Amino acid sequence: MEIRHFRYFLAVARQRNFTRAAEQLGIAPPTLSRQIQDMEQALGTRLFVRQQREVSLTEAGAALVREAEATVRQFEFAQRNAQRAGRGEIGHIELGYVASAVYSGLLQKQVQRFSQDCPDVSLSVRESPMAALPGLVAEGRFDIGYIRSPMTLPEGVEAVRLDAEGFVLALPAESWLGRLPEIAPAHLHNETFVLPEQISGTLQVAAEGGYAPKLGPQPGGLVAVLALVSLGQGVAVVPESVVGHVGLPNVLYRPIQGSTASSWLSLIHRRFEKAPAVARYIEQVRGQCS
Known part of the structure; x- marks a missing residue:
């Protein structure tokens, strides 16, 4: 048997009439009758008691209704899930x-x-x-x-x-740089740079200042970088998005005047x-x- 047989069977069971069930399914009544007969032959038992105007379920037919409904539901669920997976809606x-x-x-x-x-x-x-x-x-x-x-x-x-953003300087609170009204790339030529994972900002700022940067440790993520800054291990060129989101004791953030360094x-x-x-x-x- 195929899934269509279960659909045909359920239509007849609900309508209690072959003609109405055939109309609902969009097939001819004789075709529907043959499909039900094929089911009964495959199962070796009658599913309906046929009367002049209506049909009624036999005990075997009544037992099959619940399982047929579950089978059709599961089949339709599998179809919908496959279609949704193909559209990227599940996964x-x-x-x-x-x-x-x-x-x-x-x-x-x-x-x-x-x-x-x-x-x-x-x-x-x-x-x-x-x-x-x-x-x-x-x-x-x-x-x-x-x-x-x-x-x-x-x-x-x-x-x-995606989004581009500039850099700021993270420096220890006691650094002499914090007393400057503005910090330019050239002011950093003697500083040790604690390196974030993305060092392009550090290299760009040093290039704008006209010197080779003194490279310090590269501890990993931004919080680890800022932790070393807070311990006085150097300064760090970090994305400006950290300002207002990562605040550590003894760390100040300052703009780098005139720098066009950016990343994205x-x-x-x-x-x-x-x-x-x-x-x-x-x-x-x-x-x-x-």
């Missing part, structure tokens, strides 16, 4: 991010928007070291990732450029992404940036 996404994506608020905004549009797609969201994140996306351990660009990406990984967040993904839910997330982000 799972592994998402990695660097801390500055959270400080900027961009990650929250885009994840919330996607979750509202696709509430049945589950997301696993985890912070990851930026140096490792592109490789983890390439390997399939993450589906997508938020990084701070510019950054060299592995073969097969692409980036969607990017959404990275595999070039030929086949998972519909992941592809839908990527396209939604692209749409927000257009």
